[in-house]
Amino acid sequence: MLTVKSIELIEINLPLVHFFETSFGRTYERRIILVRVEDSDGAEGWGEITCGEVPGYSDEWTDSAWVTTEKILAPMVIGGPVENASFVFDLMTRARGHRMSKAGIETACWDLEAKKLGVPLWKHLGGVNREIECGVSIGIQDSIEQLIDKIQIELDAGYKRIKIKIAPHWDYDVIKQVREKFPDIPLMGDANSAYTLADIDKLKSLDEFDLLMLEQPLGFDDIVDHASLQRQIRTPICLDEPIKSPGDARKAIALGSGKIINLKNGRVGGHAQSKLIEETCRVAGIPVWCGGMLESGIGRAHNVAISTLAGYTMPGDVSASKRYWHEDIIEPEVIVSATGTITAPDRPGIGFGINRERIEKLSVRTATVSE
């Protein structure tokens, strides 16, 4: 049985080593909400709410997540009780949406439970591949030369797949030059919904670059136009934004909206939902890989753990702490091997220590909800 007694929220402000630009804007500093849950035995677990600073990627953002988690979701979970962490999401079903906020609480409960059982979270989740393959996501840069330099650095570091952000002002010519420089690397583009079917000629033209996949070219909530696009291009479409639930995954697969899914814990509401989607996709022969939301070490550790499941068959956007932060909030930091892999830790729970001192230094507000 799992009975959550209190939920603590801590907002930390963490400047990125390098700004991150997507088709919906630039981020210089993350405003991250950490979630610490404590149960009736005084055991603790940690999670992270992965939403952005503005409602650009999704409708959740830091301030909306803060009030929703404090006023609505935490009270639904406190007192429980539930049989185990896989039922925590269900305690919050009376609140629609807000899946990243729910995932902050839910993933913290999984960490707590795994710690109490004395098992690594990745095993507790049903993981099978302790060593996971890593790719990187590189934002829109000020110049193509900068982008090419960045790609070279990541290839030298060993990363197995390069994703570049694209947008109508930063697509065909950019990919063409990248391909000329790196003819054979596993390369993909992520448009974060920057196009419509009216851009069909442009999207078709990208087929010549043999991209591994094209992530989320069309509407953030669309799976119908994507199906139409997939019938007209050779490059596999990877869905990100519109897949928020196991039902969404099932429908997108049925429609043929894409051939691959970028599975993000936050976007779908936590580990239990990721597990359901992973299973749906595995059975349907649809590869999934773990996406990223510029997480701190805590969200990153959860991403490492879930990436060990059998259906995560492609390199994810799960990369080393040092690509994002001068100093992370976990110890040790997440490191990537020279061959582009991360080995999931064998300590209980997320398997990384929490640097409370650093969190305190970065903290700008806290709130505690208890019975």
Ligand code: OSB
């Ligand atoms: O679309 O995958 C995305 C970051 C923020 C919001 C959306 C996305 C991303 C990334 C970065 O691509 C992945 C990462 O390195 O964490």
Ligand code: MG
């Ligand atoms: Mg994406």
